[in-house]
Amino acid sequence: MRLPHRPPPAAEPRVMAHLRTVVWGPAEFVGLPPLRLVGKGLLAACAGTAAIVGTALLGAWYGKPALASAEAALGCAAVLVLYLCLIRAGRALIGTVAVLAAGLALQAPQSAAGVVLAERGRVESAVVTSVETGRAAAGPGRYLCTVTGPDGVPLEARIWRGCGPAVQPGDALAVVHDPKGGVAPRGVDGTVSRTRPLRDLGGWAAALVTASAVAVVRAHRLSDAGTTARHPVR
Helix, strand or coil: CCCCCCCCCCHHHHHHHHHHHHHHCCCCCCCCCCHHHHHHHHHHHHHHHHHHHHHHHHHHHCCCHHHHCHHHHHHHHHHHHHHHHHCCCCHHHHHHHHHHHHHHHHHHHHHHHHHHHHHHCEEEEEEEEEEEEHHHHCCCCCEEEEEECCCCCECCCCECCCCCCCCCCCCEEEEEECCCCCCCCEECCCCCCCCHHHHHHHHHHHHHHHHHHHHHHHCCCCCCCCCCCCCCCC
């Protein structure tokens, strides 16, 4: 019986080291990473995260739908992922950053709209003209109210905050709207907070900064720094 071919014992550690490098990055430094390398990682991570959130905020504040859309934020996320690919970061870390960046990009437009409404929005009473529920209202258990403004003109956006099973046509509903029309109006389900929209993004942003910084740090190669190559210490 012919036994399957196996690589020489000395080759196995090299194969495992290569796999670790591809998956997690080479991390070719001795001991703790240098402060300059940590600073580089944090700079890239914060710049990428700020670009995702900042693009949505600028678009919402100045009424630029192209910037306020999730597509623009996803474009910034793609640039961050592309940068990690160019510096040959570990694939597992690139994948983690891609997921976190996409999640932050999808959440940023709604939070940006909330910031704008909290800063310059005006709360007014609107009259409910119709109420929808179920799958027709974008999901089971969610209610959408069609309302008219104080001038009697129906609002284009339907309201779900503050709209519920107890609301009937003819009822009054508190609605906050942007006087400059940069973002769509929304219902008021409590006090209008300036910090709550950004707090909702805090977890995504912190996780993205951490994962991106680790990816940059672990992508360090002695050969790229022009020094003599050494065996990585992990």
